[in-house]
Amino acid sequence: MAPKGKAEHSAPAGISPSRAAGASGHEGNGSVERLLDVSKVFAIVKKNWMVLKSDKVRLTMLAIFPIIMIVIFGYTAGEAPKHVAAAIVDYDQSFYSQQVMSALYSSNLFSIGHVLGSQDEGKAMIDRGEIKILFIIPPGFGADIESGHTATLSIIVDESDPTVAATTRASTNAFVQQISNSIAAVNLQRISAQAGLANSYLSSASRTLSGAYSKSGASELDMIGYAYTDASHVASQTASTMSSTIRTLKNNMGEPIDQNAIADSFNYASSPGAALYLLASGDSQAAALQQIGMYQAIQGSNARLAKDNAQMYGAAMSLASKSGQDKAAMASAAGLVGSASGAVAQIQSATASIPPTLISVENIEPYGTGRAGIDFLIPNILALIIFQGAVMGLGRAVAGERQDGSLTRVFLTPTSNVTIITGTLLFYMLLETVRSSAIVFVAMLLFGVAVKGSLLAVLVMITIYSAGCTGLGMILSVLSKSQEQYQSIAMLFSLPVMFLSGVFLPIETMPAALKGVAQVLPVTYMSDAMRGIIIKSFGLDMLIPDIVFLSIFALATIGISLLLFKRELI
Amino acid sequence: MTDKTEYAIECSGLVKKFGSFTAVNSLDLRVKKGELFGFLGPNGAGKTTTIKMLTTLLTPTAGCAKVAGYDLAEESAFVRAKIGVVPQEFALFEELSPAENLWYIGELFGMKKDYLKKRTEELLRTVNLYEKKDVRSEGFSGGMKQRLSVAAGLMHTPDILFMDEPTTGLDPQSRIALRELTQRLNASGMTVIYTTHDMEEADKLCERIAVMDKGRVIALGTGQELKRTHGGYQRMTLSLSRHDESLARELSKLVGAKEHLYRDGRIDLFLSGDPSEAVRAVIPFLSKKKIDIHDMNVREPTLEEVFINLTKKDVRD
Numbered sequence: 001m002a003p004k005g006k007a008e009h010s011a012p013a014g015i016s017p018s019r020a021a022g023a024s025g026h027e028g029n030g031s032v033e034r035l036l037d038v039s040k041v042f043a044i045v046k047k048n049w050m051v052l053k054s055d056k057v058r059l060t061m062l063a064i065f066p067i068i069m070i071v072i073f074g075y076t077a078g079e080a081p082k083h084v085a086a087a088i089v090d091y092d093q094s095f096y097s098q099q100v101m102s103a104l105y106s107s108n109l110f111s112i113g114h115v116l117g118s119q120d121e122g123k124a125m126i127d128r129g130e131i132k133i134l135f136i137i138p139p140g141f142g143a144d145i146e147s148g149h150t151a152t153l154s155i156i157v158d159e160s161d162p163t164v165a166a167t168t169r170a171s172t173n174a175f176v177q178q179i180s181n182s183i184a185a186v187n188l189q190r191i192s193a194q195a196g197l198a199n200s201y202l203s204s205a206s207r208t209l210s211g212a213y214s215k216s217g218a219s220e221l222d223m224i225g226y227a228y229t230d231a232s233h234v235a236s237q238t239a240s241t242m243s244s245t246i247r248t249l250k251n252n253m254g255e256p257i258d259q260n261a262i263a264d265s266f267n268y269a270s271s272p273g274a275a276l277y278l279l280a281s282g283d284s285q286a287a288a289l290q291q292i293g294m295y296q297a298i299q300g301s302n303a304r305l306a307k308d309n310a311q312m313y314g315a316a317m318s319l320a321s322k323s324g325q326d327k328a329a330m331a332s333a334a335g336l337v338g339s340a341s342g343a344v345a346q347i348q349s350a351t352a353s354i355p356p357t358l359i360s361v362e363n364i365e366p367y368g369t370g371r372a373g374i375d376f377l378i379p380n381i382l383a384l385i386i387f388q389g390a391v392m393g394l395g396r397a398v399a400g401e402r403q404d405g406s407l408t409r410v411f412l413t414p415t416s417n418v419t420i421i422t423g424t425l426l427f428y429m430l431l432e433t434v435r436s437s438a439i440v441f442v443a444m445l446l447f448g449v450a451v452k453g454s455l456l457a458v459l460v461m462i463t464i465y466s467a468g469c470t471g472l473g474m475i476l477s478v479l480s481k482s483q484e485q486y487q488s489i490a491m492l493f494s495l496p497v498m499f500l501s502g503v504f505l506p507i508e509t510m511p512a513a514l515k516g517v518a519q520v521l522p523v524t525y526m527s528d529a530m531r532g533i534i535i536k537s538f539g540l541d542m543l544i545p546d547i548v549f550l551s552i553f554a555l556a557t558i559g560i561s562l563l564l565f566k567r568e569l570i
Numbered sequence: 571m572t573d574k575t576e577y578a579i580e581c582s583g584l585v586k587k588f589g590s591f592t593a594v595n596s597l598d599l600r601v602k603k604g605e606l607f608g609f610l611g612p613n614g615a616g617k618t619t620t621i622k623m624l625t626t627l628l629t630p631t632a633g634c635a636k637v638a639g640y641d642l643a644e645e646s647a648f649v650r651a652k653i654g655v656v657p658q659e660f661a662l663f664e665e666l667s668p669a670e671n672l673w674y675i676g677e678l679f680g681m682k683k684d685y686l687k688k689r690t691e692e693l694l695r696t697v698n699l700y701e702k703k704d705v706r707s708e709g710f711s712g713g714m715k716q717r718l719s720v721a722a723g724l725m726h727t728p729d730i731l732f733m734d735e736p737t738t739g740l741d742p743q744s745r746i747a748l749r750e751l752t753q754r755l756n757a758s759g760m761t762v763i764y765t766t767h768d769m770e771e772a773d774k775l776c777e778r779i780a781v782m783d784k785g786r787v788i789a790l791g792t793g794q795e796l797k798r799t800h801g802g803y804q805r806m807t808l809s810l811s812r813h814d815e816s817l818a819r820e821l822s823k824l825v826g827a828k829e830h831l832y833r834d835g836r837i838d839l840f841l842s843g844d845p846s847e848a849v850r851a852v853i854p855f856l857s858k859k860k861i862d863i864h865d866m867n868v869r870e871p872t873l874e875e876v877f878i879n880l881t882k883k884d885v886r887d
Contacts, residue, residue: 032680033647037680039677039680040677040680043677043678047663047666047670047674047677050663050665050666050670051665051666052665054665054666054706055665404659404660404661405657405658405659405660405661406661406662406663408655408657408659408661409655409657409661409675409678409722410678411627412625412626412627412650412655413650413675413678413726414647414650414651414678414680415678567627
């Protein structure tokens with residue numbers, strides 16, 4: 001072999017192969033591969049940051065995107081629609097149907113343009129897009145209320161726009177609850193008046209009788225006295241309980257029901273803490289319970305009043321049968337007792353006509369008037385943005401570096417897979433955590449979102465969740481040969497999650513199967529946990545199920561990405 | 571370290587299959603230490619696959635190899651410590667400066683801070699990028715990027731440097747600069763494995779050349795050996811004042827050419843014998859016919875012709 005003339009000049013500095021260089025390393029060149037090399041992990045994080053930092057466009061986009069997102073959602077998605085075009089068909093034409101109609105007219109949720117003669121006319125208007133909702137007061141509506149049955153107000157909602165339909169339905173539910181509250185209050189007031197009346201009759205009867213028979217010392221008088229005292233006590237107690245209930249009902253009518261509290265009762269399965277909280281402080285449910293209790297109390301007092309009344313009547317009759325008594329006083333007292341008896345009977349019929357559950361909490365959907373606040377949406381937006389950021393953003397991480405060959409160089413260094421994946425994950429996790437914290441900050445600043453719980457808890461949840469989402473992105477990145485391939489696979493995850501996150505479409509309007517899927521998505525667990533912290537000031541101890549689930553998600557995705565990460569290039 | 575063997579690379583029966591496609595078919599090869607060894611072949615011949623196997627980036631389907639004295643399969647970490655790679659792609663970060671890129675590679679080699687800094691400076695001077703050490707590499711020319719890539723490959727002071735088509739897509743000046751750099755590295759004692767599909771480059775640069783096609787080494791030797799063995803005939807080209815097909819036939823007969831070609835007013839004669847004898851015969855023949863010679867030359871076969879002879883196809887097919 002005739003080697004080409006070796007250059008005469010000496011080797012340039014630094015390029016002569018060091019015969020000393022071995023796998024054991026030489027001055028500073030420690031080529032030992034550790035399973036997890038912390039200083040290399042930090043080098044990978046720093047490299048990624050340096051690359052990102054010098055790509056001003058990408059950096060700006062990453063920073064601006066969540067802000068744009070939160071601003072758009074803040075101004076659009078939060079508000080429940082108001083002045084929804086509506087029409088009424090009144091088949092009942094009763095006192096109660098008039099009440100409902102006047103309430104609908106005065107509500108700012110609906111804009112009643114037409115009172116129609118038939119349901120078909122209303123449907124035609126929906127078809128033409130002139131109204132979004134049709135209220136139908138069926139025949140017998142008023143009679144049902146009078147006779148103590150739950151009256152039904154029918155609605156037909158334009159389903160062509162599911163978002164509007166869902167919010168409108170929910171607004172209607174909330175609104176109908178207000179109407180029934182006001183009817184209940186009127187009923188209670190009537191009962192209260194009757195009780196007062198019965199009481200005053202009994203009091204007059206007692207006075208008349210005791211005046212007439214004060215000297216006789218008949219045992220019947222004692223009996224009448226006892227019965228009266230008891231009746232009077234019961235009546236006053238009932239009156240005071242009733243007035244406090246009426247006050248509560250009126251309070252509830254004055255402001256919208258706390259829909260967030262009710263909303264949480266729907267997914268308490270995923271967040272038992274939320275359910276506990278609700279039982280302790282959910283105003284509307286408590287009010288409903290109180291009301292039910294109230295009716296039971298009225299029924300009980302009523303029975304006692306009736307018994308007292310009968311005793312008084314019996315005693316009066318017994319007195320009357322005795323000879324030589326004051327006939328005029330006797331007749332007067334008997335009349336009064338009779339009137340009291342009538343009043344008690346009135347109470348009896350009034351309480352009998354009140355359905356035990358006038359307010360049906362189950363029927364109210366979470367997207368009512370109370371949804372208005374961005375507070376409700378911010379947990380979902382946050383959960384969604386982190387997911388999207390991580391799942392759409394890791395194309396560059398492994399797939400991109402595989403594509404441009406820079407991963408090849410890393411493979412040629414003594415750097416373990418665990419170190420590569422850990423460093424890359426850590427960088428993207430930090431990136432998402434910073435971005436999400438920025439979202440919370442912007443929401444607080446621009447929309448006055450108050451984080452009632454601790455910011456530390458928010459940060460902990462964001463970190464765990466980011467790890468999981470980044471892990472998922474990493475799986476996709478590890479599986480993809482190029483960034484283009486990554487994008488198309490990532491889309492497969494990103495789009496469905498976007499629609500199942502509850503940010504764009506209410507989960508409640510989805511078919512049961514999709515709803516089921518939405519319930520087990522990490523994005524849902526994160527939304528629940530964030531809602532707990534931001535709105536209900538949950539501590540981390542209340543979020544243990546969410547933390548456990550999301551931690552499993554993170555460990556699983558990171559583990560799988562490690563298993564799938566192959567050093568071979570093709 | 572004592573030399574375990576005189577060979578930088580020894581492989582036998584190396585095979586790489588992708589599904590049913592055989593990219594490299596039973597490769598047997600020995601490269602001596604300090605050699606500048608070339609793999610020559612068209613795109614898809616299996617050069618890059620061979621390099622990837624020898625640099626531990628791909629696992630061979632069959633066969634075995636020793637690189638820098640270490641077994642490719644059993645001691646891949648030791649192999650990696652001894653080899654540097656300049657991949658076909660830039661494979662560094664355009665967003666980063668040369669110094670930052672080398673810092674990253676150095677960190678992954680676990681270099682200590684001071685040494686890393688010193689080594690970076692040294693190498694950037696070697697590849698003539700010291701002036702640009704803090705400039706983002708995005709705007710670099712192909713040649714500058716390739717030189718940075720070489721520096722990255724040298725970061726851990728390897729014994730063997732693999733360069734996969736490093737001059738592809740470069741302008742002539744950059745090619746020359748990179749070839750010079752390659753020669754300097756080789757002169758300093760480094761074994762260089764160089765792949766190219768440029769025949770001229772392989773001929774000029776490499777001591778020995780393995781011609782590859784369809785996953786096989788179809789010829790191996792120095793440029794001279796290859797041309798002598800597989801190049802075929804010397805070619806005499808004549809440009810004359812008068813010319814036609816019958817004159818070409820007469821001349822061919824006169825010099826005893828194996829073949830002749832009459833094209834674009836030029837006559838090509840493929841000589842089997844001594845070219846100087848042919849020259850001595852042609853000149854009096856033409857002057858007797860009063861035909862002027864505008865141009866006349868005899869040249870050796872090129873590697874391109876070697877390749878065509880070996881594969882019966884044009885190299886850029």
